[in-house]
Amino acid sequence: MTDSDAAGRLVRPFALTGGRTRPSRADFTLITTVTAVDPPPEGSPRPQAEQSRILRRCARPVAVAELAALLDLPVSVVVIMLCDLLEAGLITAHPPRPVSPRTPDLDLLQKVREGLGRL
Amino acid sequence: MAGSDALATGTAAPAAPDTVKILIAGGFGVGKTTMVGSVSEITPLRTEEPLTVAGLGVDDLAGIEEKRATTVAMDFGRITISDELVLYLFGTPGQQRFWFMWNDLAVGALGAVVLIDVRRPESSFAAVDFFERRRIPFVVAVNGFDGRHPYPADDIRESLALPADVPVVLCDARRRESSRDVLIALLDLLIAAAVD
Numbered sequence: 001m002t003d004s005d006a007a008g009r010l011v012r013p014f015a016l017t018g019g020r021t022r023p024s025r026a027d028f029t030l031i032t033t034v035t036a037v038d039p040p041p042e043g044s045p046r047p048q049a050e051q052s053r054i055l056r057r058c059a060r061p062v063a064v065a066e067l068a069a070l071l072d073l074p075v076s077v078v079v080i081m082l083c084d085l086l087e088a089g090l091i092t093a094h095p096p097r098p099v100s101p102r103t104p105d106l107d108l109l110q111k112v113r114e115g116l117g118r119l
Numbered sequence: 120m121a122g123s124d125a126l127a128t129g130t131a132a133p134a135a136p137d138t139v140k141i142l143i144a145g146g147f148g149v150g151k152t153t154m155v156g157s158v159s160e161i162t163p164l165r166t167e168e169p170l171t172v173a174g175l176g177v178d179d180l181a182g183i184e185e186k187r188a189t190t191v192a193m194d195f196g197r198i199t200i201s202d203e204l205v206l207y208l209f210g211t212p213g214q215q216r217f218w219f220m221w222n223d224l225a226v227g228a229l230g231a232v233v234l235i236d237v238r239r240p241e242s243s244f245a246a247v248d249f250f251e252r253r254r255i256p257f258v259v260a261v262n263g264f265d266g267r268h269p270y271p272a273d274d275i276r277e278s279l280a281l282p283a284d285v286p287v288v289l290c291d292a293r294r295r296e297s298s299r300d301v302l303i304a305l306l307d308l309l310i311a312a313a314v315d
Contacts, residue, residue: 030140061135074166076168076169098227119296
């Protein structure tokens with residue numbers, strides 16, 4: 001990706017966000033899973049071109065980091081667009097499994113351990 | 120059910136899996152992406168985040184004076200544990216000036232692997248410090264040179280001044296089974312701590 005390409009890409013997504021109230025960017029971590037709502041809710045606005053690209057990529061659940069890599073866009077830009085899509089009811093967002101070192105989830109850890117053992 | 124999430128709006132979405140992550144850290148060029156790639160079920164993906172010079176401290180500009188902006192690249196891979204659970208592996212940016220990104224990455228991680236190049240272990244000292252200071256559980260994985268290990272694990276432990284409870288694993292990051300065993304060593308550490 002050249003610098004001019006990156007600059008050109010940055011303009012459109014940020015321009016799309018236009019100061020509306022929307023879900024917080026903090027709602028989307030790198031491993032938050034997003035899924036397009038199918039069919040889209042009645043009366044929802046027609047998605048713009050970049051939004052349609054995202055919706056096509058998340059017909060099945062996909063993590064935000066994967067989405068950004070597949071679209072070749074920075075995560076920060078994808079997250080802003082996801083905020084709009086979530087607000088419009090065009091996607092659902094599934095937060096990562098909460099992890100706290102103080103209260104470890106033994107069942108979760110054992111599942112991961114078993115999964116790795118099967119590799 | 121996705122529909123019961125606080126964030127979910129709308130309906131008719133297929134069930135999304137729970138996700139967890141492990142960080143693969145270490146100095147520049149120690150083999151982090153190699154390790155991610157050897158166990159990942161997908162070819163490692165890369166995200167690039169633009170950074171403006173204003174976001175960096177003055178001292179951090181050495182070597183990039185010519186640039187107005189730069190990008191931080193992050194490589195990551197995926198291991199599907201089950202229909203309900205997916206593990207992501209994130210290789211942390213190796214250059215020291217991008218370490219502020221590690222804080223964000225570390226939030227919500229199960230733990231970390233600090234990968235060490237057996238030829239220059241000092242390049243990963245700072246990574247060991249990072250996880251020790253934040254009390255994030257980690258294992259040290261010593262990546263051999265062409266698969267060879269001239270030093271026993273205990274020598275590495277001594278040179279890094281590691282506490283006895285931090286596992287040191289000799290590995291070959293190019294090999295899937297070897298990288299998997301490193302991750303299993305981390306999970307065993309986490310499980311032992313959870314059972315205590």
